[in-house]
Amino acid sequence: MTGTSVRRLPSADWFAIGIAVAALFLQYVFPLAAGVVVLAVFAPSILREIKVLDDGDEWTTGIMHRAGFHGLLAVGTLISLNYLLVATGWFQPSEMNQRPINLETLHKAVIWVFLVSYLIQYWGARHGVFRILLAVSLTGLAPLTYSLKHEIELEGYFLAASLVHLVAIAGLAFLVRRWPRIGAGVMLLVIAVFLALGMDSVVTPVVNEARWGMLNVWFQLGLVFGVTSIAIFRESGAKTG
């Protein structure tokens, strides 16, 4: 027992994450499940804050508050970016999106940043990022539930995209576990490439729903990659510094 570095999440968190993952897969079948994802992510923290759930200590409370602060920083940055893009005239509204950053985007930003920050602080950067990336790789399969519900055959492109998502991110997870800084560097490179490609779509009218959906996926991946790579560099910097 002494010296072990295994950190178990409180059981309430595991329960909530289980519900969130199930709802994530079911949202394509039952749209209401999308709301359940948000509730499940925040429910343990809300219950702890109002003292209904008493399973933590000052350390757990501290990382919960810090994760909330990180979520707030992400949303604040996006809102500022929103104003900047509109005010400078870079963004041209279209039928699909009246603003470059809408409510749904902010909603996803705060969930991902809060959850990723909380888990990384709990598990430590290296183990945390490995587990988070593995979980994210599995989310590539989530849209497949849509095809099961509607009994439609998915286009080859869509299946290939799901498979690439699964394999590439799982590969990245193992890369981070073996060589954390190289893995984090690759993630930052991916963000830079997607930002260069995605910015073009943001500042020009987006009328294609599939393109808008793809941008949405890139945005969420960018958030996860950004937060996790920062955590890896911060931890390795603290060890060397």
Place this chain on the structure above:
Amino acid sequence: MKLLNHIKQHRARLDLTQEDLANLVGVRRQAVLAIEKGKYVPSALLAFQLARALGMSVEELFELEDEREEE
């Protein structure tokens, strides 16, 4: 400036596991682990509780990094 601690040594001296110490002061084992590794600086209240559980003073259990350099 970092806060160093000797919890691990004194815990081992008393043959206490992280879980035992955590139970004595009413926190999760993960909190003791984070404090031992210097990843979390405990509140004054928890620092006093840890010191009491290990039978020593806070000053003996914790020290500032620059104090060690001066010695």
